[in-house]
Amino acid sequence: MNDQSAPSAAAPGDARMHVRAIHQSKGHGILMRIMVLTMRHPWQVAITVVSTIIACGLQLWMPVLLGQAVDHAEGVINGGAGAADALWTTAMIMLVVSVGRGIFTMWQNYFGEAVGHFTAYELRLAVYEKIQRLSFSYHDKVHTGDLITVGMLDLEGVRMFFATGVLRVVLLGILIGVGAYMMLSTDLWLGVLALAFVPFVAWRSSVMHITLRLTWMKLQDLLQVVSRVMEENLGGIRVVRAFAAQDHELEKFDKASDAALELAHKRVDFRVVNTAVTNLSFFISMGLVLWVGGEKVASGVMSVGTLATFLTFMTILQMPVRQLGLLVNSFSRAATCGQRLFAFLDQEVEIADRPQAKPLNVTKGTLRFENVGFAYPSAPDRQVLQGVSFEARRGQTIGLVGAPGSGKSTIAHLIPRFYDVTAGAVTIDGQNVADVSLDSLRKHVAVVQQDSFLFTTNIENNIAYGDPWAKETRIARSAESAQLHNYIMGLPTGYQTVVGERGVSLSGGQRQRLNIARSLMLHPAVMVFDDSTAAVDAGTEQRIRSAMKRFSRDRVTMIISHRLSSLMHADQILFIENGQVIERGTHAELLELGGRYRELYDLQVRPSDDQMEAAQ
Amino acid sequence: MTNVALDTEDEDTEDRRRRPPRAVVGSSLDKEEEVFGKAYDPRIVRRIWAFVKPYQSRIYLSVAAVLVFTLTQLAIPLLVRYAIDHGMHTDGSGRTVLLTVMIGFFAVVIVNYGASWIQEVVVGKAAENVLFDMRRAMFANLQRVSLGWMDKTEVGRLMSRLMGDVNSMQEFLETSVLSVGDIILLFGIIGVLLWLDPMLGAITMATMPVLFIVRLFWLPPAKKSFMDAHHTNSSANGALAEGINGVRTVQSLDRQKVNFDLYEEKARANLRAHLRAAKFAQVMVPIVDTLTGISMATVIVLGGQMVLGRQLDVGVMVAFLFYIQRFFDPIRSLTMQYSVFQRAMSSGSRIIEVLDVPVDIKDKPDAVALTPDMDGSVEFKDVTFGYRKGQPVLRNVSFRVNPGETVALVGPTGSGKSSCMSLVHRFYDVWDGSVTVGGHDVRDLTQDSLGAEVAMVLQEPFLFTGTVLENIRYHKVNASREQVVDAAKAVGAHEFIMSLAEGYDTKIEQRGGNLSLGQRQLISFARALVADAKILVLDEATANIDSYTEMLIQRALKRLLEGRTGLVIAHRLATIRGADRIIVLQNGELLETGNHDQLMKLGGLYSKLYTMNYASFDDLPDDAIGVGASVGKAT
Known part of the structure; x- marks a missing residue:
């Protein structure tokens, strides 16, 4: 992990090449287009995906190792003989697996993020280049705030897509898919109980994250109103003081502020209800596994180690399942942000060089x-x-x-x-x-x-x-x-x-x-x-x-x-x-003419009251 | 001086390209504020506590909920352990125990649910309330602080206090309750492990201090890299915003290429900083995983052998393995919260600064209200006043404006006209002498009543977001629509208002961007007319307005001054000549007074200015009035 991955020294030619590449990616669907841009960094993408797969594999191995260790300790497997050696082996594997998981997770996260930052860098350049090139008529009709949103927030939404969207599909796919397979193949009914919380949590957390994002935007709008009230007040403080309007201003502030506060409270309610209920469903699932599993252990059809494996699987799955919401949100955010961003980048420039444009040749200067x-x-x-x-x-x-x-x-x-x-x-x-x-x-x-x-x-x-x-x-x-x-x-x-x-x-x-x-x-x-x-x-x-x-x-x-x-x-x-x-x-000619120019001249140079009336 | 920059002697292109361009994009100023303060500053915490206090019962409730929540978290592996060790005997003897444990388990889960709900809802809402209260207190104080302080302070700076700093307190308020939970969790885990098996617990937890030390060394450079990423982000975004706002200038001066290359540098610096920050963030992952692995291996080898030797229940071993997976969470979040605390202290100190700006101009305890039946006179008696110590802007100025009279204040920039106007309204207090309105010293009057009886029209007409109607009745919120329309008609604004898309209900864009300067001027006249005060103080606009609007304004002005005492800072000849009396100020002293004819006869500064035939008396070249450059601002 060193700086090789960063683009090498200043090469403006490269920068312009990036901009061209972004324009050439036109024609794909929005999410597909983001992927095409992401794939401009194939090596980093490859490292990320491979690291993710390995890290997931190692992670899934851990509950199995834990279960084995418990069984060894209970002497279930080798009947006690050589159990100590088996424990040592398991412990060493565990250590290696743990270190390995750490390293590959690090690569997965680092390169995943790096790919996003490379793409963001290129998109930033394209946005800036486009802004400078779009003609006056475009800037006349588009609010500067909207352009800033495109260049900052929308770009972020697109940047995050690879790391929080695409990569998570791989990650969750492996963890949940393989994890579920392993549990279901070990014990069908216990597996079903252990996974029971998954669909519920996935659904709630998707709804929650999307709703939170939408209400966040609404809240920002309301806070924008609060901030505008304050900014105007402070900018026009002399008017406020001149008319002794402080109370009126505080009223305006309160109105705006209360509206924002109300929504902020609603958001808190919404968020908390959802996180609490997802926690609850997870623990209920866990309780059921413990109960049914416990009965099985008691009736001798299952070892304590296997039960421990199940419980550990559940703790491992808990986080990624909650993140399903983030994943869904990432897709929906990338779709809306990408739509705005690409619509902006694909905007036709009204005033541009014609195909055969030659440089202007000034001779006489007429x-x-x-x-x-x-x-x-x-x-x-x-x-x-x-x-x-x-x-x-x-x-x-x-x-x-x-x-x-x-x-x-x-x-x-x-x-x-x-x-x-x-x-x-x-x-x-x-x-x-x-x-x-x-x-x-x-x-x-x-x-x-x-x-x-x-x-x-x-x-x-x-x-x-x-x-x-x-x-x-x-x-x-x-x-x-x-x-x-x-x-x-x-x-x-x-x-x-x-x-x-x-x-x-x-x-x-x-x-x-x-x-x-x-x-x-x-x-x-x-x-x-x-x-x-x-x-x-x-x-x-x-x-x-x-x-x-x-x-x-x-x-x-x-x-x-x-x-x-x-x-x-x-x-x-x-x-x-x-x-x-x-x-x-000329001035003299126009005065002579005695038309509109003359009228204006008389008005401006030494206007007397009656002249003003007359001109009116 | 007449040598125009048209020369080509230094246009050696070879040489030019070797020089770096004199160019930057985005702000070259790095007035970034200090982001981190001390982690704990009792003075600041005390002040913040004052805002939290109204919600203290809720805070106690949520701390209690955090406590319960953490205890339930701790209890779950213990219940698992108990179920394994006592509820799962293969002889079936543990059935009832398992059932009891399960009932306990579900009870704990329900309590956990309730506690987590209470904790988050209560603390989340209380934090929001505190933020909004804080912002309101700051804003309310800013309504009272002296204009002298406001003049020195940029609005943008204040806004970053009111929005940015206040928002960063939110994180602090929420995490301070959460960190209580983390501390309990940390000590809880330590306690439980030692209780379950002191020896195994101690050995397993040997990795904990290692992580602590690693974090200690890691934190400062990591924090710096995170801050760098943040700064380069704002720097690149600032350059983008500038590119958007200045796009017309960029295009007309053909600077696109230079700007693009400069922007590319910023974007690249941003990319680099983010990659570096990502490295710092991610390098912790294998460290934590390695330490976790070591602890797990320890439990497997030592714990496993103890189980084999029947010195340890297998359930305890399982519980250990469960706890280890949660082991490092509180350490990780506590070290992160340390930064949150530091950030909050520095934001907090800036918030307190705003809250503590002294209010110099206050109503006296026995202040009287100015009533509409006062005579409407304004008098300056030997007034000396300035903005900075030792630099008086007005010196011994005395004059009287009789009821119903219109007096024009005339003089070059920096002569002290605007200061006179501010003093009538008691925006500032005089150093010496007195200003009386309606026979009362302004310092003996309530500020509200002064504001109600003295209407003011500023040079730069300031309009608020809202409709035209709301802006005209800004001073009298309960004025009827008819009154507003009458006022607009009287000042000649009705016609253009009706031509707007929605007439009086047309929304005014930010600062009146959709209206011309002349139109804004007329609206501010109408606003003053609705206020219907006996005394009118007016600062005429200096900017060039087209002749037709100019005429409208002149007529409106006449209408506005009818039957009122008027003190007008005049720039235009027509206004000046229309006044009953003219006062000429120069360098803060009263130079001449009289009506137009008298002053012309006098042959002083006024007659000199008048005969020079300038359309405006402001911004005159220095040599025309024979004084040194006056750079001071007096608005």
């Missing part, structure tokens, strides 16, 4: 929207964009304005192909974005989102997220341009300060600036700022803009904002309403 129409896959009847056309050349800035929900962000999401257009085309230098390879496209298109994710790591790693090999000097320069450098240097640990969920929390404006710094690390042909300065004050924004002048010379820049001052300088401004471009031109 972005074009040609009559683009779009509807989200979840609501195909609702047109989000209609007939959107424009062209932007390298060095140009294009501004998008419009009310929330008018479709501005959607335009931004179509360029890196987070979604596919439903009509028309988006092209870069004449190449349809849908025809080029995804990784090359996304290398050339950067979208700075309104609220993008901060990873729990230091600021340096966060800024270099898109270019992890960048030098420190470049990271610092990006932060400078994003007007974040001074703030970072003011922190005690500077660029090494950990931010994110478990680190220092940044304000909305600081997060957005970090985000901008992050995108300045890239060299995209198209750069989109999707309302990415909403929480940055106007003055700082002005300075970011001037710092970026040189940066924008070599690419198309698209700015989406509510704040007109952010995009007044653009070479072309598009006013979007209901998914259509209703006005376009």
